[in-house]
Amino acid sequence: MLEVAVQAQTSAAQTAPVQSDQKVIEVQGLCRYFGSVKALDNADFSISKGEFVAIMGPSGSGKTTLLNILSCLDSPTAGQYYLDGVEVSQLEEQKRAVIRREKIGLVFQQFHLIPYLSAVENVMLAQHYHSVPDKAEALQMLETIGLGDRATHLPSQLSGGEQQRVCIARALINDCAIILADEPTGNLDEENERLVISLLKELNAQGRTIAMVTHNPELGMVADRIIKVRYGHIESEGLDDA
Amino acid sequence: MFLTIISESFKQNMRRKLLAIITVGLAAALVTTLLSLVVGVGDKMAGEMKSYGSNIRVVPRSDTINLNVGGVEYNPLEGRDYLEEDQLSTIKEIFWSNNIVGITPFLKVPVFLEGATSHQSNAPYKLNFIGTYFDHVIPIEADASYRSGAKITHKYWRIKGAWPLDDKTDQVLIGEALARAIKANIGDKLALIIDNPSLSSAEKQKNAATLVTVSGIVSTGEAEDDAIIGSLAMAQQLSGLQGKVQSISVSALTIPENELSMKALKDEDSLSPKEYDTWYCSAFVSAIVHQIEEAMPNASAKAVWQVTSGEGAVIQKLQTLLLVITCAAFISASLGISSLMNTTIMERAKEIGLLKALGASNWKVYSIFWSEALIIGAVGGLLGLLLGAGMAYEVGRMAFSSPLILEPIILPLVVVLSILTALIGVILPTRAIASLQPVEVLYGR
Ligand SMILES: Nc1ncnc2c1ncn2[C@@H]1O[C@H](COP(=O)(O)OP(=O)(O)OP(=O)(O)O)[C@@H](O)[C@H]1O
Numbered sequence: 001m002l003e004v005a006v007q008a009q010t011s012a013a014q015t016a017p018v019q020s021d022q023k024v025i026e027v028q029g030l031c032r033y034f035g036s037v038k039a040l041d042n043a044d045f046s047i048s049k050g051e052f053v054a055i056m057g058p059s060g061s062g063k064t065t066l067l068n069i070l071s072c073l074d075s076p077t078a079g080q081y082y083l084d085g086v087e088v089s090q091l092e093e094q095k096r097a098v099i100r101r102e103k104i105g106l107v108f109q110q111f112h113l114i115p116y117l118s119a120v121e122n123v124m125l126a127q128h129y130h131s132v133p134d135k136a137e138a139l140q141m142l143e144t145i146g147l148g149d150r151a152t153h154l155p156s157q158l159s160g161g162e163q164q165r166v167c168i169a170r171a172l173i174n175d176c177a178i179i180l181a182d183e184p185t186g187n188l189d190e191e192n193e194r195l196v197i198s199l200l201k202e203l204n205a206q207g208r209t210i211a212m213v214t215h216n217p218e219l220g221m222v223a224d225r226i227i228k229v230r231y232g233h234i235e236s237e238g239l240d241d242a
Numbered sequence: 243m244f245l246t247i248i249s250e251s252f253k254q255n256m257r258r259k260l261l262a263i264i265t266v267g268l269a270a271a272l273v274t275t276l277l278s279l280v281v282g283v284g285d286k287m288a289g290e291m292k293s294y295g296s297n298i299r300v301v302p303r304s305d306t307i308n309l310n311v312g313g314v315e316y317n318p319l320e321g322r323d324y325l326e327e328d329q330l331s332t333i334k335e336i337f338w339s340n341n342i343v344g345i346t347p348f349l350k351v352p353v354f355l356e357g358a359t360s361h362q363s364n365a366p367y368k369l370n371f372i373g374t375y376f377d378h379v380i381p382i383e384a385d386a387s388y389r390s391g392a393k394i395t396h397k398y399w400r401i402k403g404a405w406p407l408d409d410k411t412d413q414v415l416i417g418e419a420l421a422r423a424i425k426a427n428i429g430d431k432l433a434l435i436i437d438n439p440s441l442s443s444a445e446k447q448k449n450a451a452t453l454v455t456v457s458g459i460v461s462t463g464e465a466e467d468d469a470i471i472g473s474l475a476m477a478q479q480l481s482g483l484q485g486k487v488q489s490i491s492v493s494a495l496t497i498p499e500n501e502l503s504m505k506a507l508k509d510e511d512s513l514s515p516k517e518y519d520t521w522y523c524s525a526f527v528s529a530i531v532h533q534i535e536e537a538m539p540n541a542s543a544k545a546v547w548q549v550t551s552g553e554g555a556v557i558q559k560l561q562t563l564l565l566v567i568t569c570a571a572f573i574s575a576s577l578g579i580s581s582l583m584n585t586t587i588m589e590r591a592k593e594i595g596l597l598k599a600l601g602a603s604n605w606k607v608y609s610i611f612w613s614e615a616l617i618i619g620a621v622g623g624l625l626g627l628l629l630g631a632g633m634a635y636e637v638g639r640m641a642f643s644s645p646l647i648l649e650p651i652i653l654p655l656v657v658v659l660s661i662l663t664a665l666i667g668v669i670l671p672t673r674a675i676a677s678l679q680p681v682e683v684l685y686g687r
């Protein structure tokens with residue numbers, strides 16, 4: 001397969017990705033209309049367990065809309081979304097909240113950290129709504145992403161890259177199998193971008209399924225596969241060097 | 243974690259949270275005062291009303307035989323049968339003697355006022371002279387110097403001037419209406435002539451007038467306003483009814499009636515011996531009435547029910563009114579909290595959206611605001627309690643001339659009500675949380 005070739009180009013490729021044919025995410029005829037705007041139109045694709053997928057496409061093509069549906073933040077106007085084989089698109093809000101905290105780690109382009117909570121507290125927040133906060137575990141997670149010494153700092157005292165890493169730590173703390181990231185490096189310089197990507201790569205190597213929206217073709221190259229979106233349509237589901 | 247979120251919320255919105263606390267606090271203060279009044283008004287007003295008139299009226303037995311002739315109540319013996327003045331002490335010697343607060347005899351004598359004429363005709367001015375005790379010794383076995391009289395049983399009489407002295411038998415009070423009609427004033431001397439229909443006008447003329455001195459003007463709102471109130475001795479002398487009294491007012495401390503006393507009231511014979519003993523040994527007004535009749539076989543005693551039931555109704559209406567105001571205070575406080583919380587929730591929409599995106603269930607997000615309400619309610623309630631206690635103290639002093647002391651039950655009641663108020667206040671705003679879509683707030687759409 002082509003993915004293998006891409007992985008060979010990356011440093012993280014040494015660790016063989018745990019992939020299987022088991023489909024973690026599968027959408028069929030997915031549509032999301034905002035009034036007359038067809039942000040997503042009849043999208044079909046699937047993501048297998050352990051895959052690292054990049055979602056790419058021009059601005060306004062519907063990437064964020066797609067990711068929001070995948071992360072159960074939004075419901076499609078039509079179509080099916082199977083998460084771990086279960087149709088979840090029309091679940092009521094409280095059930096989707098359960099899925100969000102149990103299965104999905106979210107990484108936002110805008111970080112969305114709570115300004116008055118320290119780095120470690122922001123991580124613990126996810127623990128709090130998942131089960132119980134465990135400070136030691138949260139500190140360990142910050143250590144892992146290289147922010148062990150900034151744990152008590154407020155988001156305003158951290159750089160953009162550091163904030164993004166806190167956001168990733170928060171997405172990881174509950175050990176979710178799926179990580180959905182919307183332009184995780186959109187606000188970062190190259191240095192920090194590389195840091196974040198290698199982090200994601202590592203997580204993927206540990207067996208997590210990752211879908212990442214990006215504009216950066218180089219980052220697309222890092223992924224196993226690229227899902228190309230244009231005008232709400234899925235244009236191709238394979239590797240693209242665009 | 244949770245605490246950090248809450249304490250941060252207080253730090254960030256200090257002004258608004260203070261406003262919310264003040265809102266609850268003021269309502270709680272008002273409610274503390276009102277509840278103290280509701281509780282206190284029963285006791286204080288009952289006490290105050292107790293001083294209004296006697297609960298029991300004792301009259302000669304024959305007086306109670308009422309004939310009804312053509313719709314007019316007519317008692318052929320009225321005014322002809324009397325009680326003995328020296329029987330007064332027996333009332334104070336019954337089983338419940340300690341509950342007898344006062345005993346006042348009355349003797350009503352029709353008189354003419356010399357030198358004054360009525361408006362309608364040139365006939366002499368006719369009025370009642372009511373003889374009574376003001377503060378007179380009634381020697382009883384246990385206490386030879388026991389004193390009683392209208393000063394004790396009729397505290398509600400408002401006197402301008404001074405009460406007559408019992409040993410100066412020519413001193414009188416003049417009814418307010420009468421004083422106005424004949425333009426009498428304190429210190430004036432009035433000449434009274436007995437109105438005895440059996441005397442011929444020549445004999446009346448011969449009857450020398452009796453001079454009395456006005457020591458004060460009395461207003462009672464009742465028949466006394468048109469009468470002259472003087473000593474019993476003077477009334478007896480005017481009428482020639484030596485040692486006689488017409489009626490006796492007895493003021494007694496009683497406990498509220500219950501089923502047993504009602505049963506006794508209907509028919510004493512229906513009580514079992516044990517019930518009878520229980521009833522007899524309880525300070526029911528009916529038991530005291532019964533004992534007075536036992537002590538004075540020629541007399542009939544009656545509880546003055548109108549006053550008793552009247553005071554109950556007034557107090558109840560007042561309490562209902564106070565409770566309505568209490569509810570209104572809490573409802574408006576709830577509305578105040580509601581709008582303050584609404585603003586807070588709108589301001590923190592992004593944060594709430596994030597929590598929801600992280601998978602926080604609605605109730606976990608609610609619990610942040612419920613906890614805030616809990617704190618606001620508790621702090622506001624306690625502050626209000628302090629303020630309200632002070633207010634109740636002052637109101638009590640002004641209205642009842644004795645401070646209202648908080649009943650212990652009011653403390654937890656006000657705090658719980660304050661917390662409930664704050665909680666009710668956040669119910670509506672938190673509903674907005676449920677409908678808040680994380681995508682919309684996070685992406686600013
Ligand atoms: N809530 C909404 N209401 C109306 N239109 C919307 C809404 N959300 C998205 N759209 C529209 O849907 C289309 C797709 O938006 P989306 O945010 O998914 O684009 P995107 O691919 O993420 O773009 P970008 O790369 O700029 O982030 C756009 O035309 C956008 O204006």
Ligand SMILES: [Mg+2]
Nearest residue numbers: 063064065182
């Ligand atoms: Mg986008």
